[in-house]
Amino acid sequence: MTVMAEPTSQTSQMSVEEFDRIADFAAKETDDAVRFEFIGGRIGVKKVPDGDHNTILLWLARRCVQARPDLDLYREQGLRVEKYRSGRARPDGVLVPEEHFAGHGEWADPAGVLLVVEVTSHDSDTDRRDRQEKPLAYGAAGIPLYLLIDRDDCTVTLYSSPGADVGYHSLRREPFGARMLLPDPLGIELDTEKLKQYAS
Template sequence: MTVMAERTSHASQMSVEEFERIAAYAAKETDDAVRFEFIDGRIGAKRVPDGDYNTIDMWLMRQCMQARPDLDLYQGQGLKVEKYRKGRARPDGVLVPAAHFAGHGEWAPAEGVLLVLEVTSYDSDTDRRDRQEKPVAYGAAGIPCYLLVDRDDCSVTLFSEPGAERGYGSTVRKSFGGVLSLPEPLGIELDTTELKQYAD
């Protein structure tokens, strides 16, 4: 996702309740200019996405709305992604049945989520965070699909079949310009040609 300032000292001893208090306080003090995640015992802060991030979210939203108007794509929705330690993540996009998050708070359960979207940033944490830790966390949480838009190598990667030892049992990668099939329960064909405009 975006720049992540990792706090490693005593991170493994922090409870999820302590993390949620810190995240709520920081959001109030920074006018939500920074968002926090807690994955695999590490707390990280990331800046709010830029225009290209948001445009990529809108690209996915438009494609999904055309194919599946019964789905909603949320930006900034916090998810409980629990594996060995309790975790909290804020994907760039969360695809769910319409009105799925009604009545939920800031951190909603991962149950019922159909797909999460992450967009790489140009920072040193992207490889560890988006390509290594997130597939494990999202797969362990049982989220059917994780879509990674990788601006470093101009590709999209779909992780599916959750529950494998490393999070997902299937990985399909396409260069920007290709068509990527999202499996059931989604059944959507994504034309990635437009994404060429959003990679520097």
């Protein structure tokens, strides 16, 4: 199934340089209590994750590292997704070769990223941010795989085959409880039964 995403026609709220200044100021003044992203020309605030959200990420990290000890799952590593409207994204999880981000700053180049992960939050912005804009941004950046763990409809969606103009060319959606294969470059199979416990 091809994921044909239409770029939004809205104008950008600000330049990426203006966003960087705001994000830097907020990080210094709030001790990282607030995290910003810049996707689709709009600034967004990442909601503080709840316990189930964090537990899902820990579950995924354990599964991935058990299967592939040569990988690390970084949480909320900033990525420059500049091919999609000069964006700055902060995925919930970023799976990369071990120590890949050593020496990188807050906003790293996405080259070498194998998988990005988002876990939906229960807020009004989730649909636009995680289901519409981020597949465009991550696919345009050439990230091979995007895994969306959706607590609203209890599904796991894997976006693959990135394309600069369409986001991702294919997706596979399965209910919590199904087995999901994360294909090359990963080759990891996830049994998502455990996610049923964290759907609230």
